[in-house]
Amino acid sequence: MVELEQEVERRQRLGQESAARKALIASSYHPVRPDIYSLLQDEALAPEFLAAAEYSTSPGADLKGLLQRLETVSEEKRIYRLPVFTAPFCQALLQELEHFEQSDLPKGRPNTMNNYGVLLYELGLDEPLVTPLRERFLQPLMALLYPDCGGGWLDSHRAFVVKYAPGQDRELGCHYDNAELTLNVSLGKAFTGGALYFGDLFQVPSALAHPLEVEHVVGQGILHRGGQLHGARPLGTGERWNLVVWLRASAVRNRLCPMCCRKPQLVDDEGFGDGFTREEPATVDLCALT
Ligand SMILES: O=C(O)CCC(=O)C(=O)O
Numbered sequence: 001m002v003e004l005e006q007e008v009e010r011r012q013r014l015g016q017e018s019a020a021r022k023a024l025i026a027s028s029y030h031p032v033r034p035d036i037y038s039l040l041q042d043e044a045l046a047p048e049f050l051a052a053a054e055y056s057t058s059p060g061a062d063l064k065g066l067l068q069r070l071e072t073v074s075e076e077k078r079i080y081r082l083p084v085f086t087a088p089f090c091q092a093l094l095q096e097l098e099h100f101e102q103s104d105l106p107k108g109r110p111n112t113m114n115n116y117g118v119l120l121y122e123l124g125l126d127e128p129l130v131t132p133l134r135e136r137f138l139q140p141l142m143a144l145l146y147p148d149c150g151g152g153w154l155d156s157h158r159a160f161v162v163k164y165a166p167g168q169d170r171e172l173g174c175h176y177d178n179a180e181l182t183l184n185v186s187l188g189k190a191f192t193g194g195a196l197y198f199g200d201l202f203q204v205p206s207a208l209a210h211p212l213e214v215e216h217v218v219g220q221g222i223l224h225r226g227g228q229l230h231g232a233r234p235l236g237t238g239e240r241w242n243l244v245v246w247l248r249a250s251a252v253r254n255r256l257c258p259m260c261c262r263k264p265q266l267v268d269d270e271g272f273g274d275g276f277t278r279e280e281p282a283t284v285d286l287c288a289l290t
């Protein structure tokens with residue numbers, strides 16, 4: 001019980017420390033690409049992504065129609081891919097992230113597994129970039145692709161950039177995400193190796209028996225369920241930067257925490273916290289099997 005209390009305190013501290021870093025960065029950091037801090041414009045997005053999102057919001061849109069507008073990486077594992085950002089936007093975002101990395105401002109790391117990379121919330125990129133991306137584009141797509149995983153009920157996210165480079169992190173162990181659904185976009189630079197591999201949903205026995213390898217394509221995003229076991233193979237050469245958006249639906253996680261598979265007991269936190277809410281959104285259909 002003492003350990004549990006300490007862990008709760010540690011997590012609450014993380015939220016407060018993250019908010020403090022965000023405030024410090026807002027007051028003293030000078031972006032090299034201020035353009036990416038203005039509200040997300042359609043021009044930043046790949047035409048295929050715009051088309052898929054526009055289709056998904058059109059009357060009568062269905063899964064079959066959407067599947068004609070993106071690549072099915074694995075039907076069985078329900079993994080999909082499509083171009084997300086234009087090349088110039090990827091380059092601008094990379095330039096900004098690198099500039100921030102080189103600054104001596106404090107950086108909150110994405111999770112316990114990545115020692116490099118940054119949280120987009122702390123940089124101030126949630127409001128102009130990630131929230132509009134989720135609300136306007138990802139939500140309609142995810143509602144058709146994963147209605148049983150809260151795809152139509154996304155109400156928060158945790159977005160970060162992971163960076164792999166020689167002498168830094170080079171790979172990522174097998175895990176599942178604290179997310180109902182995940183978008184992983186390759187931003188560049190030039191690299192070899194570093195493919196993702198996917199097993200089954202983590203609840204399945206011997207879920208890693210036949211992993212599927214998925215190479216990154218710069219500018220393109222992989223969509224998968226957060227509970228799908230995955231990891232990253234070692235980087236060969238070059239640098240790999242990916243934008244990862246953990247998408248959360250409180251309507252789903254309020255019932256069953258996706259990490260411990262129990263009914264969550266909530267404590268207060270800053271911002272989106274871990275994506276749970278005390279107020280219930282209206283009802284949502286859930287898969288009884290997963
Ligand atoms: O290395 C990658 O691209 C995957 C990162 C990832 O799965 C995660 O951070 O949750």
Ligand SMILES: [Fe+2]
Nearest residue numbers: 175176177230
């Ligand atoms: Fe992950």
